[in-house]
Amino acid sequence: MKSLLMYMYNLKDINIYKNRDYIKIKEDNKEYILYKIYNPQRIIEINNILKNQTEYYKIVENINNEIITIYQDNYYVLLEINTKCLIQSNNIILNNNEYSNYQINQSNWIYLWTKKNDYYESISINNNYIKETINYYIGLAENAIEFIKYNDIYTNNLFICNCNKNDLNNPLNIVLDCKEREVGELIKRDFFYNNISIENIRTNLGNYDIKKIIARLLYPNYYFDIVDEFINNKVDENKLKKILSKQTKYEELIKEISKYDQNIIIPNWIKKDK
Numbered sequence: 001m002k003s004l005l006m007y008m009y010n011l012k013d014i015n016i017y018k019n020r021d022y023i024k025i026k027e028d029n030k031e032y033i034l035y036k037i038y039n040p041q042r043i044i045e046i047n048n049i050l051k052n053q054t055e056y057y058k059i060v061e062n063i064n065n066e067i068i069t070i071y072q073d074n075y076y077v078l079l080e081i082n083t084k085c086l087i088q089s090n091n092i093i094l095n096n097n098e099y100s101n102y103q104i105n106q107s108n109w110i111y112l113w114t115k116k117n118d119y120y121e122s123i124s125i126n127n128n129y130i131k132e133t134i135n136y137y138i139g140l141a142e143n144a145i146e147f148i149k150y151n152d153i154y155t156n157n158l159f160i161c162n163c164n165k166n167d168l169n170n171p172l173n174i175v176l177d178c179k180e181r182e183v184g185e186l187i188k189r190d191f192f193y194n195n196i197s198i199e200n201i202r203t204n205l206g207n208y209d210i211k212k213i214i215a216r217l218l219y220p221n222y223y224f225d226i227v228d229e230f231i232n233n234k235v236d237e238n239k240l241k242k243i244l245s246k247q248t249k250y251e252e253l254i255k256e257i258s259k260y261d262q263n264i265i266i267p268n269w270i271k272k273d274k
Contacts, residue, residue, distance in 0.1 A: 001016065005034065011025070034076055035077050038075070040075050045103060047067050047171075059171060093158065104174065107155040109145075109215065110149070117141050147214065155178040158178070181212075184216025192250070217254050218254065226240050
């Protein structure tokens with residue numbers, strides 16, 4: 001692999017460090033990350049979107065002026081790390097209709113969530129906590145889908161969003177969606193992983209569509225992400241227990257945020273004690 005990297009990317013005197021998910025490369029004062037990818041078309045779309053963006057790590061072309069390198073029937077992409085990259089507030093960049101066929105366009109929540117529900121209904125995982133709870137979270141996802149339908153939620157303008165809040169500069173993590181996606185996912189992260197209480201979550205919601213934020217909060221990807229980890233043999237039962245233990249408080253958080261807009265149609269279980 002080292003010889004391949006040096007040849008394909010004109011790198012000199014490099015050191016490589018292998019990780020489970022990637023290979024880190026150092027050359028003098030420069031650092032790179034090599035990722036094995038499984039969807040080349042998605043990388044092509046990301047590169048097209050970010051051609052004039054400087055806020056993300058650079059996707060490096062190989063000696064053939066291609067962003068994807070094929071080696072032993074596998075696909076790879078090389079990123080040049082820039083520690084000075086600073087993600088600015090996302091700006092409107094695209095019209096949804098123009099990029100409706102892009103794989104990284106994740107704005108059709110009904111389609112995506114319905115497809116995922118069908119998948120999770122078809123699997124069986126040998127873990128008692130998941131066996132006992134997965135139907136509840138599939139039901140929550142169905143609730144989120146119905147909420148979108150009842151409130152006639154759709155997206156016209158697309159933003160660059162990041163599906164991994166712990167790696168914001170990595171372009172491989174971006175999707176195209178509405179800005180409320182970012183707000184909703186940040187609230188989830190703060191609540192479940194940063195241990196921020198309901199009382200201390202203060203979000204400026206005035207410039208956002210509350211209906212879309214509620215839809216994002218209703219959809220339990222925080223649970224499904226852990227299910228996926230079990231499927232991929234990255235078992236962390238304590239992580240699952242933590243999510244389950246905070247679910248009741250999380251539902252209280254959704255109730256509180258729903259109060260920002262009294263005119264939306266919300267599920268009855270949110271209305272309780274309001």
